[in-house]
Amino acid sequence: MNRKKRIGPARWGIYAFLIVSALFFMMPLYIMLVTSFKPMEEIRLGNIFAWPVSFTVEPWVTAWTSACTGVACEGIRGGFWNSVWIVVPSTILPILLGALNGYALSFWKSRAADILFSILMVGAFVPAQVMMFPLVRILATLGLFSSLPGIVAIHTIFSMPVMTLLFRNYYQSIPQELFNAARIDGGGFVRIFLQLMLPLSTPIIIVAAIMQVTGVWNDYVLGLVFAGRDNLPMTVQLNNVINTTTGTRLYNVNMAATIFTSLVPLTIYFVSGRWFVRGIAAGAVKG
Amino acid sequence: MKSHPSRTLSTVLTWVALLPMTVTVLVAYLGAVLWSLRVSLTNSRTFPSDEFVGLAQYERLFANDRWLLSLENLALYGVLFIAICVILGFLLAVFIDQKVRGEGLLRTIYLYPYAMSFVATGLVWQWLLNPANGIQQAVRQMGFQSFTFDWIIDQDMVMYTVVIATVWQSSGLVMALMLAGLRGIDEEIWKAARIDGIPTWRVYVSVIVPMLGPSFATVFVLLSTGVIKLFDAVAAMTQGGPGTASEVPAKFIMDHLFGRANIALASAGSMVLLVTVIGLLAPLLYVRARNRRVQEQA
Amino acid sequence: MTNVEVSNLCIRFGSNEVIKDLNLEVHAGEFLVLLGPSGCGKSTLLHSIAGLIDVAAGSIRIGGKDMTWAEPTDRNIGMVFQSYALYPTMSVEGNLSFGLRVNGTPKSEIQRRVLRAADMLQLTPLLRRKPSQLSGGQRQRVAIGRALVREAGVFLFDEPLSNLDAKLRGELRRELKLLHKNLGSTMVYVTHDQVEAMTLATRIVVMRSGNIQQIGAPADVYERPENLFVAGFLGSPGMNFLDGKLTISAGSAIFSALNMSLDVGAYDFRGPAATGQDVILGVRPENLMLQHDGAWEAKVSLIEPMGNHHVVWLDFGGTSLSSIVSGALSVAVDQNVRFSVDVSRITLFNRTTEQRL
Numbered sequence: 001m002n003r004k005k006r007i008g009p010a011r012w013g014i015y016a017f018l019i020v021s022a023l024f025f026m027m028p029l030y031i032m033l034v035t036s037f038k039p040m041e042e043i044r045l046g047n048i049f050a051w052p053v054s055f056t057v058e059p060w061v062t063a064w065t066s067a068c069t070g071v072a073c074e075g076i077r078g079g080f081w082n083s084v085w086i087v088v089p090s091t092i093l094p095i096l097l098g099a100l101n102g103y104a105l106s107f108w109k110s111r112a113a114d115i116l117f118s119i120l121m122v123g124a125f126v127p128a129q130v131m132m133f134p135l136v137r138i139l140a141t142l143g144l145f146s147s148l149p150g151i152v153a154i155h156t157i158f159s160m161p162v163m164t165l166l167f168r169n170y171y172q173s174i175p176q177e178l179f180n181a182a183r184i185d186g187g188g189f190v191r192i193f194l195q196l197m198l199p200l201s202t203p204i205i206i207v208a209a210i211m212q213v214t215g216v217w218n219d220y221v222l223g224l225v226f227a228g229r230d231n232l233p234m235t236v237q238l239n240n241v242i243n244t245t246t247g248t249r250l251y252n253v254n255m256a257a258t259i260f261t262s263l264v265p266l267t268i269y270f271v272s273g274r275w276f277v278r279g280i281a282a283g284a285v286k287g
Numbered sequence: 288m289k290s291h292p293s294r295t296l297s298t299v300l301t302w303v304a305l306l307p308m309t310v311t312v313l314v315a316y317l318g319a320v321l322w323s324l325r326v327s328l329t330n331s332r333t334f335p336s337d338e339f340v341g342l343a344q345y346e347r348l349f350a351n352d353r354w355l356l357s358l359e360n361l362a363l364y365g366v367l368f369i370a371i372c373v374i375l376g377f378l379l380a381v382f383i384d385q386k387v388r389g390e391g392l393l394r395t396i397y398l399y400p401y402a403m404s405f406v407a408t409g410l411v412w413q414w415l416l417n418p419a420n421g422i423q424q425a426v427r428q429m430g431f432q433s434f435t436f437d438w439i440i441d442q443d444m445v446m447y448t449v450v451i452a453t454v455w456q457s458s459g460l461v462m463a464l465m466l467a468g469l470r471g472i473d474e475e476i477w478k479a480a481r482i483d484g485i486p487t488w489r490v491y492v493s494v495i496v497p498m499l500g501p502s503f504a505t506v507f508v509l510l511s512t513g514v515i516k517l518f519d520a521v522a523a524m525t526q527g528g529p530g531t532a533s534e535v536p537a538k539f540i541m542d543h544l545f546g547r548a549n550i551a552l553a554s555a556g557s558m559v560l561l562v563t564v565i566g567l568l569a570p571l572l573y574v575r576a577r578n579r580r581v582q583e584q585a
Numbered sequence: 586m587t588n589v590e591v592s593n594l595c596i597r598f599g600s601n602e603v604i605k606d607l608n609l610e611v612h613a614g615e616f617l618v619l620l621g622p623s624g625c626g627k628s629t630l631l632h633s634i635a636g637l638i639d640v641a642a643g644s645i646r647i648g649g650k651d652m653t654w655a656e657p658t659d660r661n662i663g664m665v666f667q668s669y670a671l672y673p674t675m676s677v678e679g680n681l682s683f684g685l686r687v688n689g690t691p692k693s694e695i696q697r698r699v700l701r702a703a704d705m706l707q708l709t710p711l712l713r714r715k716p717s718q719l720s721g722g723q724r725q726r727v728a729i730g731r732a733l734v735r736e737a738g739v740f741l742f743d744e745p746l747s748n749l750d751a752k753l754r755g756e757l758r759r760e761l762k763l764l765h766k767n768l769g770s771t772m773v774y775v776t777h778d779q780v781e782a783m784t785l786a787t788r789i790v791v792m793r794s795g796n797i798q799q800i801g802a803p804a805d806v807y808e809r810p811e812n813l814f815v816a817g818f819l820g821s822p823g824m825n826f827l828d829g830k831l832t833i834s835a836g837s838a839i840f841s842a843l844n845m846s847l848d849v850g851a852y853d854f855r856g857p858a859a860t861g862q863d864v865i866l867g868v869r870p871e872n873l874m875l876q877h878d879g880a881w882e883a884k885v886s887l888i889e890p891m892g893n894h895h896v897v898w899l900d901f902g903g904t905s906l907s908s909i910v911s912g913a914l915s916v917a918v919d920q921n922v923r924f925s926v927d928v929s930r931i932t933l934f935n936r937t938t939e940q941r942l
Contacts (some may be wrong), residue, residue, distance in 0.1 A: 014382045022396045023381060025455065028411045030527050034416065047417070047425045050411050102306045108301040114572070123316040125564050129540040130557040133326060133550055134319035157315045161459050162306065189300035218404030220519040221541070235406045239523050242410050251414060262407045269402035270395070339687030475670035478637055479731070483684030493683070497674035
């Protein structure tokens with residue numbers, strides 16, 4: 001009896017499903033790109049799937065420099081810089097606090113801290129709207145409402161559960177003996193953190209950074225409420241560009257603006273590959 | 288052994304380090320939730336008021352057509368979204384795991400939508416489903432004159448468009464998690480099944496899927512959280528329309544907190560959302576805690 | 586009673602030829618152990634007999650039938666894996682019956698086989714339990730049971746005891762030996778542990794780098810090793826090796842090393858030996874005796890008390906030799922002692938070819 005052929009109908013079926021699915025997932029990206037390089041007449045008359053006949057980068061220029069994001073018509077570049085100003089501190093601070101929390105929880109155990117952590121974990125599931133009004137009032141009282149420090153504080157609050165969980169789980173995989181040896185060598189709380197644990201944390205810091213940058217950059221509702229008119233992130237401005245226009249809708253400009261807004265997280269995704277997936281898996285292990 | 292001063296110093300430092308977390312938990316989480324609860328029991332409108340009205344706001348809430356519609360929409364959306372994401376994500380993971388060529392490329396393609404914001408997703412699909420210029424028009428131009436795909440302006444069908452857009456965005460996540468789960472399964476189980484003569488599909492159904500229980504649970508928790516919080520995609524894609532056909536609870540709450548200036552009603556709504564989340568989570572947490580106890584005893 | 590015949594087997598991983606032209610016959614009813622270090626190809630050989638790995642060339646016959654391209658499930662085999670690979674979400678009964686259920690065996694037959702296997706392996710009170718609720722030994726029995734219910738002709742074992750602690754390993758080893766005695770089925774067993782091989786096997790196949798070094802009953806392989814590798818692999822502590830020269834003259838053979846010589850005239854040479862050749866003398870620790878009137882002298886470097894015997898390590902001009910002394914010990918470290926060797930139990934190897942002389 002000879003060996004059976006490996007390539008059977010089942011195999012073709014698998015590839016067919018995978019390829020059709022791939023087309024489904026690729027289609028919107030393709031459409032986004034193709035639309036953004038077409039002049040409006042072509043869009044009005046033509047087929048959304050068609051390749052641009054008269055290729056133009058006008059929509060990109062318009063989106064960046066002169067699209068109307070509410071009151072002003074300066075393009076979406078303002079939003080880009082706003083997002084950058086929001087994302088950088090909103091990544092550094094939560095990571096720092098997450099590492100500190102995770103470190104304290106893993107190695108300097110206390111009942112009270114564990115209880116607080118459990119509440120924090122439940123907090124991760126609470127929808128933002130539940131806490132929104134009180135947070136608005138608190139920030140207003142502190143004079144931080146509608147300000148950059150305010151939105152950074154908000155992002156820190158809302159990402160503390162995930163960041164703490166990430167670092168805590170990571171530190172729990174570090175052998176207790178290492179910590180014990182450091183204590184015997186005379187290390188205290190601060191010294192062990194700065195000289196031993198933080199240097200060991202590079203992988204999880206990378207993962208946390210990827211998750212945080214992506215999450216904060218893509219945020220809409222928190223930026224909408226807390227950032228203030230001068231600091232509106234790109235996602236909010238994008239929505240303004242597209243959904244609050246009077247007059248004719250410039251679909252090509254819209255798509256260009258959408259791509260601009262997605263460039264940062266998409267680039268991170270394509271560049272970081274496996275780290276991105278690791279972040280998903282780590283963040284998904286809740287408790 | 289260790290001198291006392293350094294021990295107490297470390298303990299003090301621990302609490303100093305944990306101060307941000309303590310403040311956050313007590314004020315921002317617990318405090319805010321309790322505050323919202325309090326507001327929901329008053330008759331605050333634009334500004335907070337101290338007049339308590341008991342459960343009056345909740346009564347008004349559940350007499351509000353828009354709120355009831357938003358709950359209905361969310362339930363429909365939730366069931367469809369989770370079911371399709373899980374099935375699609377699982378199938379993608381299973382098929383990719385069959386030692387296919389180009390696995391890396393396929394995984395990149397399936398997961399990139401997850402890197403995009405909900406707003407961008409909503410906007411792209413809004414464009415795609417535009418009846419005048421999008422898919423409907425394109426198919427008509429290809430010769431099928433009577434083809435209709437105007438769900439996005441159809442009151443009865445608009446929620447399905449939100450399902451499509453968000454499924455596109457999140458299925459990759461499910462695939463990634465399921466694939467990780469599949470890869471964690473002992474290779475020797477497959478060998479044993481081969482010797483037992485079990486056909487591949489049966490191994491998946493009777494052995495692998497039950498073994499992936501924890502992965503499915505994780506996926507379910509993640510997806511449900513996303514369902515409850517659904518706001519950005521709807522705001523970008525349909526603005527709750529046409530009319531109020533695609534209203535969802537989070538949007539109802541936001542609108543009443545700001546535009547419609549009825550803080551108490553909005554707070555009541557958010558309390559209901561919170562209770563729903565806890566209702567979904569509690570059984571899962573209970574099951575997990577019980578499994579852990581059983582494992583510790585064994 | 587089923588036999589297995591492997592002929593001219595070649596197995597390739599990519600461009601790497603892992604097993605080349607291997608021939609092996611497993612007699613019906615015997616317990617054959619494939620023994621060797623990691624990477625020697627024993628597991629690969631077992632997997633190819635099972636049909637889990639494709640062969641590049643050669644044939645495999647099981648029970649007289651050509652099974653070279655047969656699916657694992659059609660090969661009349663059962664297999665026990667290192668991790669046992671029990672289906673975690675099914676009960677013991679479920680694990681035992683799953684294969685039969687899927688293949689449409691009638692319910693009454695399934696029940697008969699499951700109960701019989703459970704009875705033979707003392708699993709009957711455990712039938713409702715899940716694998717996570719079983720001990721390591723119980724899990725092994727379920728794994729064997731899964732192979733039993735298939736009423737297979739040949740049982741294959743892939744290092745089933747490697748994951749267990751020493752005490753449990755000993756217990757389960759003895760259970761396996763009893764099982765073979767009761768069942769009488771053909772069993773092929775892979776291990777890197779020579780104690781398992783010695784105690785369980787009817788015959789041992791010593792493998793290295795994809796080749797068979799020696800096949801034989803445990804006693805044969807132990808007392809008459811074919812080459813240096815086999816000699817050094819079996820036995821703990823390992824065989825003592827001494828480099829030296831062989832001098833053959835009319836009617837006598839002398840082994841000389843350093844400042845000592847030994848009359849090896851009584852040694853069973855394979856063929857005529859050349860005089861003056863470099864040889865290695867191998868002698869097992871139990872055949873190296875500390876005696877007051879021993880022919881040679883060495884210094885005690887280390888003593889390891891093992892409970893019922895001692896292992897005494899000697900420094901013989903730079904070479905480390907071991908001796909097993911049972912009962913009471915009368916020597917101490919750093920003492921100079923005399924020892925002698927049981928000439929009837931030595932082995933001589935050609936130093937270049939490493940083959941037995």
